[in-house]
Amino acid sequence: MSKKVVRILRLLIELRYKYLFQFSIVIVERGSKLEVGENTKIIKSKIVVKNRHNLQIGNSCIIKKCTLSFYSDNGWRESSIGSNGNFNGVYLQAYGSFKCGDWNIFEQKSNTPMLTVFNGSLDIGHHNRFMNRFWIxxxxxxxxxxxxxxxxxxxxxxxxxxxxxxxxxxxxxxxxxxxxxxxxxxxxxxxxxxxxxxxxxxxxxxxxxxxxxxxxxxxxxxxxxxxxxxxxxxxxxxxxxxxxxxxxxxxxxxxxxxxxxxxxx
Incomplete structure (x- = not known):
């Protein structure tokens, strides 16, 4: 069996099919975990969880037009998004730990892409609004x-x-x-x-x-x-x-x- 066929089969196994109805692609690699709370909507987005990373998303979040990728590195294996979060147009590539509490807003408002890339840890409390760029x-x-x-x-x-x-x-x-x-x-x-x-x-x-x-x-x-x-x-x-x-x-x-x-x- 060719490597290309193996990759396709693995993708089909790791894909969370229910999010296709929201025009989203959610991929959880074997050994990684994703928990999504009640009433959370993932719309026109892509979420990838790999390298034995564990991601928890709280209740009543809206994730729209985002690309969110989570990988384990430097001993970090846990990330979480609190309840009632609003992510709009966010590109996030996390090689580490991304943790934010409830009622946080991440939103791209200008023509400059909101680029959130880091290798380390980003720990955020509650009720914040971010329209800026992070590079860690x-x-x-x-x-x-x-x-x-x-x-x-x-x-x-x-x-x-x-x-x-x-x-x-x-x-x-x-x-x-x-x-x-x-x-x-x-x-x-x-x-x-x-x-x-x-x-x-x-x-x-x-x-x-x-x-x-x-x-x-x-x-x-x-x-x-x-x-x-x-x-x-x-x-x-x-x-x-x-x-x-x-x-x-x-x-x-x-x-x-x-x-x-x-x-x-």
Whole structure:
């Protein structure tokens, strides 16, 4: 029997046929588990659970026009979506643990795709709304509390640890990064990697410089702000438009803005 025939037979065995009536494809590899609660609707979506991963989806969720893939890696084998969750237009590829509580909204609202890719753990409380992008690498940990709102085109990028408290308002185009994102190699090394992995640019084999980012509760972060590695915001901090923070601690109840200077000619 050819390998192609074997793959087709395995797919037919692993396919959950009842979701075809909702125009969805749900595949659970042998050894993996998927539990779906009552009144949950999976519409025009694709869900894949592989590598002995266990996924639990709560009651009364709506998953629409999504692609959700779950794999086990770095010792992580459990993921869960709480009840009354709403996922709309989400692409999620999780090599690790994705856990969120009840009443969370993940929604693509702009023309920029909502890309949620990670290798590590993403742990979310309840009653949050996310329209941003996540990128988690190197088995990093991201912890987000309750009643937070993160708007379109904002980007959480973690290679170590990002922690966000409760009741935060995070605007558009906000960068929250705990990492330099890239290493600086010698020109000869960068050329070697570029040629070897072309057309994939920027390939690296080691974690860049990182330092955890922590955001407290009841903070406001304005549009185009950048909260970079090693930054800590205590509670009730306001970060002004286009403000850049790097490796600094902002005390409780403070408003911080970049210095603006004008030159009149």
């Amino acid at each position: 690498r190197y088995n990093a940990n991201v912890r987000i509390g309750n009643y937070n709102n993160i708007n379109e085109r904002s980007w959480l990028r973690a290679d170590e640890q990002i922690t966000i408290g409760d009741y935060n308002q995070i605007s558009y185009n906000v960068m929250i990064w705990d990492t330099n994102t890239h290493n600086i190699y010698t020109p000869s090394k960068r050329r070697e990697l570029t040629e070897k992995y072309y057309p994939f640019f920027g390939y690296e084999y080691e974690k860049p410089s990182t330092k955890p980012v922590k955001i407290g509760s009841d903070c406001w972060i304005a549009q185009n702000a950048a909260i970079l590695k090693g930054t800590e915001l205590e509670d009730e901090v306001i970060v002004g438009f286009c403000t850049i923070l790097l490796g600094t601690s902002i005390p409780f109840g403070t408003t911080v803005v970049n210095k603006v200077e004008y030159r009149f000619v």
